[in-house]
Amino acid sequence: MKTVERFDTTVSRRTILRASVYAGAGLTLFAPLGFRASARQDSFNIAFIQGVIGDNFYITMDCGARAKAEALGNITIDTQGPERFDQTLQTPILNAVVQSAPSAIMMAPNDRQGMIAPIQAAIDAGVPVLCVDTTIDSDIQLGDVATDNVQGGRLAGRGLADLIGGTGKVFVVNTIPGVSTTDQREQGFREAIESEFPEINYLGQEYDNDDANLAAQITAARLQSDPDLSGIFGTNLFSAQGAAAAVREQGLQGKVKIVGFDAGPTQVQDLRSEVVDILIAQHPGDIGEIAVQLLHDFLTTGEPLDPKDYVTGATIVTRDNIDDPEVARYLYVADCANYTLANAEPMPAASPVATPTA
Amino acid sequence: MTAANEAYDELVTEVLPAHERYLSRISKSFTLLILFAIIIVFALREGSSFFNARNFNDIIIDSSQLVVLSVGMTFVIIAAGIDLSVGSILVLSSVVAAQVTIALSGSPQDIAKFQFPTQSVGIPIGLLAGVATGLLCGMVNGLLITRLQVPAFIVTLGMLGIALGFGQLLSGGTSVPNVPPAIQSEIGLRELVAFDVGGQRVRITPPVVIAYGIAIVAALVLNRTRFGRYSYAIGSNAAAAMRAGINVKLHLVKIYTLSGLLAGVAGAMDLMRFGTASVGSHQADNLAAISATVIGGTSLFGGIGTIGGTVIGAFIPTVLRNGLVIARVQPFWQNVAIGAVLILAVYLDQRRRRAEERM
Amino acid sequence: MASSVESALQPVLEARGINKHFGPVQALKNVDLSVFPGEVVALIGDNGAGKSTLINVLTGVLPLESGEIVFAGEQVRFSSPHEARSHGIETVYQDLAVAPHLDAVANIFLGRERRQSGLPGIAGFLDNRRMRKETDEQLSRLKVRVPDLERRLVTLSGGQRQGVAVARAVMWASKVVIMDEPTAALGVAQTAKVLDLIRQVRDTGIPVIFISHNMPNVFQVADRIVVLRLGEVVTELDPKSATIEDAVAAMTGSTRFSNRGVG
Numbered sequence: 014m015k016t017v018e019r020f021d022t023t024v025s026r027r028t029i030l031r032a033s034v035y036a037g038a039g040l041t042l043f044a045p046l047g048f049r050a051s052a053r054q055d056s057f058n059i060a061f062i063q064g065v066i067g068d069n070f071y072i073t074m075d076c077g078a079r080a081k082a083e084a085l086g087n088i089t090i091d092t093q094g095p096e097r098f099d100q101t102l103q104t105p106i107l108n109a110v111v112q113s114a115p116s117a118i119m120m121a122p123n124d125r126q127g128m129i130a131p132i133q134a135a136i137d138a139g140v141p142v143l144c145v146d147t148t149i150d151s152d153i154q155l156g157d158v159a160t161d162n163v164q165g166g167r168l169a170g171r172g173l174a175d176l177i178g179g180t181g182k183v184f185v186v187n188t189i190p191g192v193s194t195t196d197q198r199e200q201g202f203r204e205a206i207e208s209e210f211p212e213i214n215y216l217g218q219e220y221d222n223d224d225a226n227l228a229a230q231i232t233a234a235r236l237q238s239d240p241d242l243s244g245i246f247g248t249n250l251f252s253a254q255g256a257a258a259a260v261r262e263q264g265l266q267g268k269v270k271i272v273g274f275d276a277g278p279t280q281v282q283d284l285r286s287e288v289v290d291i292l293i294a295q296h297p298g299d300i301g302e303i304a305v306q307l308l309h310d311f312l313t314t315g316e317p318l319d320p321k322d323y324v325t326g327a328t329i330v331t332r333d334n335i336d337d338p339e340v341a342r343y344l345y346v347a348d349c350a351n352y353t354l355a356n357a358e359p360m361p362a363a364s365p366v367a368t369p370t371a
Numbered sequence: 372m373t374a375a376n377e378a379y380d381e382l383v384t385e386v387l388p389a390h391e392r393y394l395s396r397i398s399k400s401f402t403l404l405i406l407f408a409i410i411i412v413f414a415l416r417e418g419s420s421f422f423n424a425r426n427f428n429d430i431i432i433d434s435s436q437l438v439v440l441s442v443g444m445t446f447v448i449i450a451a452g453i454d455l456s457v458g459s460i461l462v463l464s465s466v467v468a469a470q471v472t473i474a475l476s477g478s479p480q481d482i483a484k485f486q487f488p489t490q491s492v493g494i495p496i497g498l499l500a501g502v503a504t505g506l507l508c509g510m511v512n513g514l515l516i517t518r519l520q521v522p523a524f525i526v527t528l529g530m531l532g533i534a535l536g537f538g539q540l541l542s543g544g545t546s547v548p549n550v551p552p553a554i555q556s557e558i559g560l561r562e563l564v565a566f567d568v569g570g571q572r573v574r575i576t577p578p579v580v581i582a583y584g585i586a587i588v589a590a591l592v593l594n595r596t597r598f599g600r601y602s603y604a605i606g607s608n609a610a611a612a613m614r615a616g617i618n619v620k621l622h623l624v625k626i627y628t629l630s631g632l633l634a635g636v637a638g639a640m641d642l643m644r645f646g647t648a649s650v651g652s653h654q655a656d657n658l659a660a661i662s663a664t665v666i667g668g669t670s671l672f673g674g675i676g677t678i679g680g681t682v683i684g685a686f687i688p689t690v691l692r693n694g695l696v697i698a699r700v701q702p703f704w705q706n707v708a709i710g711a712v713l714i715l716a717v718y719l720d721q722r723r724r725r726a727e728e729r730m
Numbered sequence: 731m732a733s734s735v736e737s738a739l740q741p742v743l744e745a746r747g748i749n750k751h752f753g754p755v756q757a758l759k760n761v762d763l764s765v766f767p768g769e770v771v772a773l774i775g776d777n778g779a780g781k782s783t784l785i786n787v788l789t790g791v792l793p794l795e796s797g798e799i800v801f802a803g804e805q806v807r808f809s810s811p812h813e814a815r816s817h818g819i820e821t822v823y824q825d826l827a828v829a830p831h832l833d834a835v836a837n838i839f840l841g842r843e844r845r846q847s848g849l850p851g852i853a854g855f856l857d858n859r860r861m862r863k864e865t866d867e868q869l870s871r872l873k874v875r876v877p878d879l880e881r882r883l884v885t886l887s888g889g890q891r892q893g894v895a896v897a898r899a900v901m902w903a904s905k906v907v908i909m910d911e912p913t914a915a916l917g918v919a920q921t922a923k924v925l926d927l928i929r930q931v932r933d934t935g936i937p938v939i940f941i942s943h944n945m946p947n948v949f950q951v952a953d954r955i956v957v958l959r960l961g962e963v964v965t966e967l968d969p970k971s972a973t974i975e976d977a978v979a980a981m982t983g984s985t986r987f988s989n990r991g992v993g
Contacts, residue, residue, distance in 0.1 A: 066702045066703070067703075091699045092701070092702075093696055093699075094702055096655075096702075096706075097652075097654060097655070099649075099651065099654070100649060100652060101436070101641070101653060105429070105430075105433040105434075105689070105692065105693065106692075108426075108433060109426070109429075109693045109694075109696035109697050110697075112421065112429075112693075113417075113420055113696065113698075113699060124546060124647060124649055126546070126548075126645065126646050126647040127644075127645030127647050127649065129646075130555065130646075189544050189545050190543060190544075191545040191546075191548070192545065222539070222544045223544075592854075595858070596854035596856060597843050597845065597854040597855075597856060598854050600832075600836060600843060603831060603832055603836075604829045604832060604836070606831070607829035607831040608827070608829045610827065611826075611829050611840070612829065612840065612841070614811055614827045615841030615842075616811075616812045616815065616842075617840070673831075674829065674830070674831030674832070675831050727882075728882075728884045728885055
C-alpha cells in the first residue's frame with residue numbers, strides 16, 4: 014500500500030499547539046476586565062439587563078441602581094444588554110444571565126409578547142424577574158417599575174400651554190402607533206390640553222415611524238395647512254428633532270414652540286441651542302433605585318411585592334430652569350461620576366402599568 | 372522545475388476512504404479547535420455555570436435561526452456571491468406569515484376577542500406563506516443579478532431595503548399583534564423530545580430539528596450532488612464553468628432563491644419562537660450570517676467552504692458571547708472579543724490554505 | 731508521426747473563406763484551413779495575426795461572419811462552444827479553464843458529471859466512485875501524473891494542472907482537439923510530456939490543432955505548419971523541409987513570403 018503524502022502534518026501540529034495557546038491565553042485575559050460578583054452567600058447579586066446598551070436613559074438607570082446598591086451595602090449589580098432593541102438578541106443574553114445564577118434580574122424587555130417565554134424560563138429556574146421601563150403582557154413577573162407616561166404627557170401639555178400663553182393651536186408628532194409608552198404620552202398631553210386649556214385648539218397627532226425626516230415632512234405639511242400653529246409636541250427624540258428642523262426651515266423658530274421628550278445629551282444640546290423649547294425628562298435614575306430597593310426587600314423578606322406596579326415621575330426642563338440643581342439632577346448622564354442618589358420613594362401605580370395591546 | 376517538484380510527479384492513485392478524508396479535513400480545521408478552546412476556557416473559569424446541559428441546550432436553540440441563514444449564505448458565498456438581504460427577507464417573511472395566520476385563523480370579530488377557531492388551518496398555511504415569501508424574494512434577487520448584470524452586493528443591498536420596507540408597510544411599522552399563541556405553545560416551544568441530563572431538562576424543539584435537519588441535508592447536497600458541485604465550480608472559475616457547458620446564470624438564480632427560501636424559513640421560525648413578527652429586529656443578521664460562514668472556512672472569493680465549518684462558525688460567536696455574559700464581562704468587551712476571534716479564525720485558516728497552494 | 735496530408739482521406743474540419751471583423755478592424759481575411767485525420771497542425775503567427783480569433787470562430791466562441799465551416803462532411807455554424815463540444819471538438823484554452831479549487835476528478839468531469847443510478851441520480855447525486863475510477867484510468871493511459879486525485883488543482887504544479895486540462899480535452903474529444911499555447915508556462919520536463927500527449931492523441935487518429943509561439947516545439951511535433959499574418963494565411967510549411975528561420979520570416983512578412991508575391 015503506497016502512503017499518500019500528507020505533507021503538512023508536522024507544520025500544522027506545531028501551529029495547532031501555538032494557536033490553542035494563543036486562543037486560551039487571549040480569552041483568559043479578557044475575563045478579569047469584567048465585573049466579578051463578590052461572594053454570593055451573604056450578599057445579593059442583581060443582574061440588570063438593559064433594553065439596549067449605550068443609551069443614556071439606561072445608563073442613568075444603571076447609575077441609580079448602583080448608587081442604591083452601594084447605599085444598601087449588600088447588593089452588587091452586573092449589567093448586560095443587547096446592542097439593539099431586539100428580542101432575538103436579548104433572549105440569549107437573558108438565558109446566559111440565568112446561568113450565571115444571580116439572586117434576581119431587573120430587565121427592560123424588548124418585546125411585550127416575545128419575551129414572555131424566556132422570562133418564564135428564568136422564573137422557572139429560580140430567578141425572580143422585575144420589569145423596568147418596558148414590560149410584558151403578563152403577570153408572571155415580580156412587578157413593574159416604569160415612568161408614568163400619561164403624567165409625562167400631561168406635563169408636556171401644561172408646559173407647552175404655558176409657553177404659548179394659554180391659547181393657540183397645537184399638534185402632536187408621534188412615532189409608531191401601538192407603542193404603549195408614546196401612546197400614553199399623547200394621551201396625557203391630550204387630556205391636559207382638553208381639560209385644562211379650553212382656549213387651546215388640539216389639532217391631533219400624526220405618526221412618523223420613528224424617522225426624523227418623515228417627522229420633518231409631516232410638520233412642514235402641517236405648517237402649510239395651519240400657518241398659525243403655536244406649538245408642537247414630539248413624543249420622542251426623532252419626532253422632536255424632525256419637527257424642529259421643519260420649523261427652522263420655514264424660519265418660524267421661536268414662533269412655534271416645541272416640546273420634546275427625554276433629556277439625554279443630544280436633547281439637552283437641542284434645548285440649549287434653541288432647537289426645542291421644553292424637554293420632559295423621565296427619571297430613569299429613580300427607576301433604577303426603586304427597582305433595587307424593591308428587589309432588596311423581596312430578597313431579604315421573601316414576601317412578594319404588593320402592590321406589584323410602580324411608577325416614577327417626569328420633570329419639565331426649560332432653558333430657564335435647566336441649571337437649577339433640582340432640575341439638572343434629572344438630566345441623563347453618560348457615566349455615573351455625575352450621578353447623585355435621589356432616594357426616590359416607590360410610588361404605586363394608580364392603574365396597572367402593563368396594559369394589554371388589544 | 373526543481374527536483375522536489377519532479378518528485379511530486381509520482382503517480383499515486385490511492386484514494387483515502389471517505390471517513391479518513393473527512394477526519395483529515397477536520398484535523399486541519401482551526402475553527403473547530405478555536406471552538407474547543409473557547410469551551411474549555413469557559414468551562415475552567417465558570418465551571419458548571421457554563422458547562423451544563425441546560426446552557427448548551429439554550430445555545431443550540433438560540434442559534435437555530437443563525438444556522439439556517441448561514442447555511443443559505445454558505446451556498447451563496449461558495450458560488451462567489453453575497454446576499455445582504457437575508458435579515459430583511461426574514462422580517463418580511465415573518466410579517467407575511469403572521470398576517471396570513473391571523474387572517475385564516477378566524478373572523479375579525481373572533482380575533483378581536485383573542486379567539487382563533489380555525490387556527491389549525493391558519494397556522495400551517497401562514498407558516499408556508501412566510502417560507503414562500505422568502506423563496507420569492509430570493510428568486511427576484513437571482514433574476515436581477517443575472518439578467519440586469521448588477522453586482523450581487525448592490526442587488527441584495529437594494530432588496531434589503533425593499534423587503535424591509537414592504538415588511539414595515541404591511542405591519543404598519545410595529546410588531547404584529549394578535550398572533551394565535553398556539554403558534555408558540557404548540558409549535559415553537561413544543562418539546563418534541565425532552566430528557567434529563569444531570570438534573571436538568573434538555574429539550575429538543577421544532578426550531579432545533581428544522582435548523583439541524585436543514586444543515587444535514589445541505590451538507591449532503593453540497594458534497595454529493597451536482598448542484599453542490601456546480602456551486603463550487605462557479606465560485607472557483609465561473610468562466611470555466613460556462614465553457615464546460617454549465618448554465619451559470621440559471622444556477623445562480625437557484626442559489627439566491629435557496630438563500631431567500633432559507634431566510635423565509637428563518638422568518639417562520641422567528642414567528643413560532645416568539646409569537647410575534649417584530650419589524651425592528653434582525654437588522655444585522657446578514658453580517659452575522661456572513662461572519663459565521665467565513666469563520667467556518669468559506670472563502671469570500673468563492674470555491675471553498677463546508678456546511679460543517681459554517682455550523683461551527685455560527686457557534687463560535689454564540690458560545691463566546693454566552694460565556695462572556697456568564698462571566699459577567701461588560702457588554703462592550705464582548706464585541707471586542709468576538710471581533711478579535713473572527714479575525715484570528717480566518718487568519719489561521721487562510722494561512723493553512725496558502726501553505727498548500729502553489730502558483 | 732505519419733502524415734496523412736497526401737492521403738485521399740476527407741478532412742475532418744475544413745474552413746473556407748473565413749472573414750471576421752471587430753468593428754473596422756479586419757481580424758481574419760479569407761482564411762482557409764483544412765485538418766485531416768491523424769495529423770498535428772501547428773498554427774503560428776505573430777501577435778495579432780488572428781490565431782486565437784480563428785480558433786474562437788472554429789469552436790463557436792465567436793460567431794461566424796462570412797465563409798463556411800465543414801465538419802465531417804456537414805456544413806456547420808456553431809453558436810456556442812457547447813455546440814462545438816457536442817460535435818466532438820474539445821479545446822484546451824490558454825488559461826486552462828479549470829476550476830482551481832476543485833480536484834482533478836471534478837475538473838475532468840466538469841459539466842459532464844456521472845450521476846448515480848435510480849432515484850438518487852435523478853435528485854442529482856453524483857457517482858463519485860465511478861468518476862474517480864475513470865479519471866484514474868484516463869490519466870494513467872496518458873501517463874499524466876497527479877499526486878493525489880483528491881487535491882485541489884491549485885495545490886498542484888502548473889505542469890500537473892496542464893496535464894489535467896489536456897487529459898480532459900482528450901478524454902472527451904471524439905473528433906478534434908484544439909490547444910492554445912499548451913506549453914507556454916511549462917518547464918522542460920512538462921513540455922516534453924505535453925508534446926508526447928499530442929503525439930499520443932494524433933496516433934489515435936484524432937487530429938490536433940495547436941497554437942504556439944515556441945518554434946522548437948512546433949517543429950518537433952507538427953506534421954504541418956500554417957502561418958498567419960495580419961489575418962491571412964501566408965503559407966503552409968512542411969517541418970521536415972522548412973527551417974525555423976523560414977517560419978519566422980513568414981510570420982514577420984519578409985519579402986520571400988509576402989502576399990504581394992514579390993520575390
